[in-house]
Amino acid sequence: MRVTIRDVAKAANVSHATVSRALNRASDPFISDATRNRIIETARQMGYQPNRAARALVTGRTGQISLCLWTENIHNSYQWNVTHVAHAVMQSRSYELLVNLVGYKTLELAEKNLVSPPSVDGIICYEAAPALGAMFGGALPAHLPIVTAGTYNLLHGVDRVAIDLSEGSFDAMRHLIGQGRKRIAYLTNDKSVNKDPRYIAYVSSMNEAGLPLEIIETPSGRAGPRLLIGQYVAERGAPDAIFCHNDDIAIGAYRGLRDVGLGVPEDVAVVGCDGLEDTEYLDNPISTIVQPLARVLELSCEYVLARIDNPDRPIESTVIKSKFVARESSGG
Amino acid sequence: MRVTIRDVAKAANVSHATVSRALNRASDPFISDATRNRIIETARQMGYQPNRAARALVTGRTGQISLCLWTENIHNSYQWNVTHVAHAVMQSRSYELLVNLVGYKTLELAEKNLVSPPSVDGIICYEAAPALGAMFGGALPAHLPIVTAGTYNLLHGVDRVAIDLSEGSFDAMRHLIGQGRKRIAYLTNDKSVNKDPRYIAYVSSMNEAGLPLEIIETPSGRAGPRLLIGQYVAERGAPDAIFCHNDDIAIGAYRGLRDVGLGVPEDVAVVGCDGLEDTEYLDNPISTIVQPLARVLELSCEYVLARIDNPDRPIESTVIKSKFVARESSGG
DNA sequence: ATGAAAGCGCTAACAC
DNA sequence: GTGTTAGCGCTTTCAT
Numbered sequence: 081m082r083v084t085i086r087d088v089a090k091a092a093n094v095s096h097a098t099v100s101r102a103l104n105r106a107s108d109p110f111i112s113d114a115t116r117n118r119i120i121e122t123a124r125q126m127g128y129q130p131n132r133a134a135r136a137l138v139t140g141r142t143g144q145i146s147l148c149l150w151t152e153n154i155h156n157s158y159q160w161n162v163t164h165v166a167h168a169v170m171q172s173r174s175y176e177l178l179v180n181l182v183g184y185k186t187l188e189l190a191e192k193n194l195v196s197p198p199s200v201d202g203i204i205c206y207e208a209a210p211a212l213g214a215m216f217g218g219a220l221p222a223h224l225p226i227v228t229a230g231t232y233n234l235l236h237g238v239d240r241v242a243i244d245l246s247e248g249s250f251d252a253m254r255h256l257i258g259q260g261r262k263r264i265a266y267l268t269n270d271k272s273v274n275k276d277p278r279y280i281a282y283v284s285s286m287n288e289a290g291l292p293l294e295i296i297e298t299p300s301g302r303a304g305p306r307l308l309i310g311q312y313v314a315e316r317g318a319p320d321a322i323f324c325h326n327d328d329i330a331i332g333a334y335r336g337l338r339d340v341g342l343g344v345p346e347d348v349a350v351v352g353c354d355g356l357e358d359t360e361y362l363d364n365p366i367s368t369i370v371q372p373l374a375r376v377l378e379l380s381c382e383y384v385l386a387r388i389d390n391p392d393r394p395i396e397s398t399v400i401k402s403k404f405v406a407r408e409s410s411g412g
Numbered sequence: 413m414r415v416t417i418r419d420v421a422k423a424a425n426v427s428h429a430t431v432s433r434a435l436n437r438a439s440d441p442f443i444s445d446a447t448r449n450r451i452i453e454t455a456r457q458m459g460y461q462p463n464r465a466a467r468a469l470v471t472g473r474t475g476q477i478s479l480c481l482w483t484e485n486i487h488n489s490y491q492w493n494v495t496h497v498a499h500a501v502m503q504s505r506s507y508e509l510l511v512n513l514v515g516y517k518t519l520e521l522a523e524k525n526l527v528s529p530p531s532v533d534g535i536i537c538y539e540a541a542p543a544l545g546a547m548f549g550g551a552l553p554a555h556l557p558i559v560t561a562g563t564y565n566l567l568h569g570v571d572r573v574a575i576d577l578s579e580g581s582f583d584a585m586r587h588l589i590g591q592g593r594k595r596i597a598y599l600t601n602d603k604s605v606n607k608d609p610r611y612i613a614y615v616s617s618m619n620e621a622g623l624p625l626e627i628i629e630t631p632s633g634r635a636g637p638r639l640l641i642g643q644y645v646a647e648r649g650a651p652d653a654i655f656c657h658n659d660d661i662a663i664g665a666y667r668g669l670r671d672v673g674l675g676v677p678e679d680v681a682v683v684g685c686d687g688l689e690d691t692e693y694l695d696n697p698i699s700t701i702v703q704p705l706a707r708v709l710e711l712s713c714e715y716v717l718a719r720i721d722n723p724d725r726p727i728e729s730t731v732i733k734s735k736f737v738a739r740e741s742s743g744g
Numbered sequence: 745a746t747g748a749a750a751g752c753g754c755t756a757a758c759a760c
Numbered sequence: 761g762t763g764t765t766a767g768c769g770c771t772t773t774c775a776t
Contacts, residue, residue, distance in 0.1 A: 082553075084752095084753060084754085085753065085754065085755095086753080086754095094762070094763085095762065095763045095764075096753090096754080096763095097754095097755080097756080097762075097763065097764075097765090098761085098762055098763075100754070100755060100756085101755090101756095101761095101762085104755080110761055110762085111761060111762080112761060112762095115761080115762085124525070127549065127551070129528060129529070129531075130528075130753085130754080131469070131531065131752085131753050131754070132465075132474075132531040133464075133465045133466075133468035133469040133474060133531065133752085133753080133754090134465075134469050134752070134753035134754040134755090134768090135753080135754055135755075136465035136468075136754090136768095137463070137465040137466050137469050137752090137753080137754070137755095137767095137768045137769065137770085138753085138754050138755045138756080138767080138768050139754085139755065139756095139768085140768080142464075142465060144510070151496070157489045157492060157690075159492055160489060160491055160492035160495070163492070163495065163511065164483070164513065167511060167513045168513075171513070176510055176512070176530060177510070177511050178476070178508055178509070178510055178511075179495065179499060179509050179510075179511045180508070181496065181499045181500075181503070193456070196461060196462075197461070198508060199461075199463065199464040199465065217459065219459075221414075302689065302693060306693075331693050332693070334693070335692075335693045338695055357634065358489075358690050358693070360667070361634060361638075361663050361664070361666070361667045361690070361694070362693070362694055362695065363670055363694065363695040363696075364695075416769060416770085417769065417770065417771095418769080418770095426746075426747085427746065427747045427748075428747095428769090428770085429746075429747065429748080429749090429770095429771080429772080430745085430746055430747075432770065432771060432772085433745095433746090433771090433772095436771080442745060442746085443745065443746080444745060444746095447745080447746085462769085462770080463768085463769050463770070465768085465769080465770090466752090466768070466769035466770040466771090467769080467770055467771075468752095468770090469751095469752050469753065469754085469768090469769080469770070469771095470751080470752050470769085470770050470771045470772080471752085471770085471771065472752080
């Protein structure tokens with residue numbers, strides 16, 4: 081059996097309450113230094129580890145934060161960055177990080193009541209609002225600190241850190257149109273695209289310039305777009321430029337164009353969105369709309385933690401702008 | 413207050429014990445279907461969510477598994493893949509995934525007793541043996557299911573899934589030497605390199621071929637190696653080939669070589685290690701030693717879960733071979 | 745088939 | 761300063 085607080089108490093010749101005090105409240109003056117040190121030493125020797133479930137039961141705090149991430153359309157280092165930053169902040173504040181990866185399957189499971197929300201002190205919901213809502217059966221619990229972060233799917237009535245892609249998207253389109261490119265395609269895996277800021281920027285910029293829309297649907301990830309773009313070009317010829325819904329698609333498209341012997345940007349300009357590190361390491365680095373992820377996550381963490389400390393604070397809402405960065409893939 | 417099992421009991425006119433039975437033991441025959449359905453319905457209506465801490469306290473099970481990952485030298489999609497696979501398996505078995513990212517800092521903190529091991533039902537320790545050991549104060553708890561996975565730092569006395577890089581490394585070296593390349597450098601961030609299978613393969617292959625060693629130390633990640641390789645080449649000229657400790661370094665080196673106008677593989681061949689998806693999307697995809705990550709993680713998960721079910725099963729140990737894949741970056 | 749009661753390991757209020 | 765006591769919400773015997 082694992083050693084408990086009572087075992088330590090017996091060995092140190094005190095009550096278990098005293099052990100609890102000695103171990104937990106570093107600055108509690110109502111205990112003598114001698115006793116405290118003796119207890120700490122005894123606990124160490126006996127290899128005492130607190131039972132977190134027991135502590136959580138009585139305090140109502142688990143010491144855990146859930147990072148709830150939507151993983152359906154995005155596949156790579158992007159989410160790792162998110163996880164990494166969140167973990168770093170949480171660790172520095174002595175919280176553990178529970179990772180909840182959600183997707184369409186989560187929605188299904190939630191409907192059948194086969195998935196339940198995590199029991200944690202707070203939730204960072206990153207692009208995962210629908211799944212989180214579904215897990216809670218539609219109604220978010222009033223007293224659980226939650227912060228939504230990301231570009232869309234933001235929840236209402238909770239703290240939020242929103243990423244604004246609009247300006248970056250318009251800049252990207254201006255950049256492409258300004259180069260005199262006429263046939264500019266929009267490559268996306270998003271089926272409900274019509275209220276996405278990237279899509280909106282694409283459509284309205286093209287309309288304004290009097291250019292025809294060319295919207296291409298693709299699977300998500302890299303391998304799918306890679307294959308698809310080759311076939312597409314074979315059938316309909318190559319566009320002058322491709323504005324991609326995200327960087328993974330852009331990287332796939334880049335590779336697909338190279339596969340069929342087309343040069344980027346000589347033949348086709350490619351622009352992505354997200355700011356994945358990977359885009360910088362290609363022979364012709366990909367222009368992209370950089371999202372200040374670290375900033376977003378740090379702020380998100382700050383918001384949950386602040387609300388844990390003070391549940392009644394006013395709701396916070398920050399919008400963080402992403403920025404278009406022109407690189408070689410679009411002749412930048 | 414949150415609704416408890418007692419609230420449901422009162423509403424359904426039964427004892428709380430009956431509620432517990434109805435909700436948890438789907439196949440317990442000692443309860444009438446009528447009662448069970450009534451209780452389930454009541455619970456649903458009231459929005460009952462079990463308190464996991466309370467359950468954990470009495471059952472001794474948290475329903476959580478920790479994925480303990482070493483994050484000091486590795487930086488990108490690699491760890492995301494690990495996390496993703498682990499999460500998928502664990503979710504399908506109704507376990508939550510706690511992510512514990514550890515590094516040199518963890519070792520320091522552990523020494524000062526400022527970090528404690530997670531309270532979970534099992535731990536998957538991926539390349540993180542020293543940190544995990546430190547968190548437990550040197551001695552792993554006898555009855556906690558742990559599996560070590562990865563290429564090194566494996567623990568003793570627990571289940572393990574080891575990745576064997578040796579064969580792949582020798583293949584890589586044979587491949588480079590076989591092309592008649594003479595000046596082959598080894599680019600690494602690993603300071604205690606001398607028992608690493610990649611290093612061993614490099615040294616012994618070079619010796620056998622009568623070629624001089626050229627070991628280059630680099631920071632980890634991508635940006636560091638990128639910068640470093642440019643400076644190195646300026647000072648000492650370019651090697652014929654670079655065997656890199658991992659794919660991030662390889663990607664950085666590739667980019668660094670392109671920065672200074674060198675062609676890969678025309679001027680310098682580049683070989684990496686890990687099998688990151690990113691390596692396939694460069695203009696000249698990078699040859700690498702592919703680690704069957706999904707396989708490794710699935711097996712690791714299987715081992716912990718099996719040991720949770722049966723603590724007395726014999727210790728398992730599997731070695732999984734990684735495989736060298738020649739691509740364009742080394743003229744493959 | 746259901747209820748009563750014990751207790752998991754811990755914290756915190758209160759007694760001394 | 762330290763000990764005693766009462767639960768936290770749940771599962772699980774043991775009665776009935």
